[in-house]
Amino acid sequence: MFCSLLALLLSPVAAHAENSGTRHGALFKIEQSGRSLYLFGTIHVGAADFYPLEPQLAQLLEQAPVLALEIDPLGDQQALAKVVQRYGMQGRGGNAPVLSASWRLRLERLLREYHIEANSVAAMKPWLLASVLTISEFSNQGYSTALAVDAYLSQQAHKRGQKVLELESAESQMALFDSMGGAQQLIFLQEAIAGIESREQASQARAIGDAWRHADAAALEELASKAEQDDSYSGRFVQKVLLEGRNPALADGMQRLMQQADNAVAAVGILHLVGQYSVPELLRKRGLKVERLY
Template sequence: MFCCLFVFTAGLAPRAMAADGIPNRGALFRIEQQAGEVRNVTWLFGTIHVGAKHFYPLEPRITAALDQASVLALEVDPLGSQEDIARAVREYGMYQNGRGPAAAELPASYRPRLDRLLRQYDVPPPSVAPMKPWMLASLLTVREFERQGYQTELAVEVWLSKGARARKQKIVELESVHSQMSLFGRMSTADQALFLQETIDAIDGSEQAGDARAIASAWASADQAALDGIADKTATDDTFSGRFVSRVLLDERNPLLADGIVKLLAREKLSVAAIGVLHLVGKNSVPELLRRKGLRVERVY
């Protein structure tokens, strides 16, 4: 849930429509492996980690694939073990032994700005006192998206997980919440403070809202050119948080996600894998890594 949290804004771009008028969303790839007479297929779908009611149901090609697949693979199942999620939050996102709050790590000029944002989002300061700076930055991002009317509870992965459970379909995780949060936990305290500072700057300067609108529009309309442009911008963002997203949250994870999809493809005749859409675009994307492994990769939209 912590890789790329995007807010949705409907109607910002022309939408590519499926045959029955339901818009295409995100990106969809068909991955095929042929071994003798055996042909296995994985449908690879690009998601975003927040949502709104009017984004569902998804278009017929992906919903048909979901109905027919034996397995749904997600980065992490948001409806999986809540105990595991809570344990990872405590281990990587919370101060131990009474240290904190995160505001103490910030330059003095940022502390009133943080206080103002907490008041704006109606967040009591004592409730965030145990949070490390990166976790507090994530909370501020989520609250800003909620202020604009979008919710993590309606994220694509949540919708997919609920559907799989209704179909009694097997769900596998390509990663774990511990592995995801541990990436943030690797940051030094100083780097985490810088991550929080840049989050405050982005919210105050409306840059975050602009970037969110851009990716929301691209995802909502399955705009390939716009998604590729966002990938290029992400790769050249020279802020600390920009480099962290590009080098750690994308480039470092993409080979592991690709390996997981290769294993899934080897054992399942028909499966669906759904991961964050920014993993599917740009240089060294998951589809590109799969092509290099000799698999047939077709972009549907």
């Protein structure tokens, strides 16, 4: 469930610079027909020591004619609220499946742990509630949506007066989650609850955060391999729908961007940039030159 939607849901704001500018994430240079695109892997939460970004990337961002993000976190919040209402909230008078009494007790315990009022999430569809629980567990591990990398990049670009391009939309992302039927959404939610209870989600949050923090290419590829082998319902949904299903369109958008602007920067979630079905691999198979800078 690690996509930019999660950061958008909690309205992230820009981060404050505190570190010395070490390498984070992953950076690729894409070339075709004499034009270049720099592709940076982000994480949709953050920590104070993520900033400032390392000098090479900071210079590329400053000089870029365009910054392309999955979604601009500083975009129209009223429009986002409408999309959340449409895709993430239960309709009145519906017959949506509900958690059993035992699962409800387990959910209520987690809500108390995360200091979330039950009434504030009562109208959420199971997929959205599962997403809130997941981002809450990342918060428990020391990460914050208020320090999200996407939000930092967006704010810096807007300050510079740069054009910020969206490769996707909140509606397109939320529609993917809402494509699950009610029973499937319950499984999605139950697996999220079970993953938090077993500490598997905490372990994954730490692994993703540490791999991104240290620009650890081997650790990132290992995370991709594990995701590809995850046979749970939610694991298959994340891998096949949220990652592999979106990567071709993201690659299309980057190729269009290269035709419009030279030396632009595209920044998308790091999990879209690793593994055998990643955006860089798709671009490489299409004949573009792909160089991993770190």
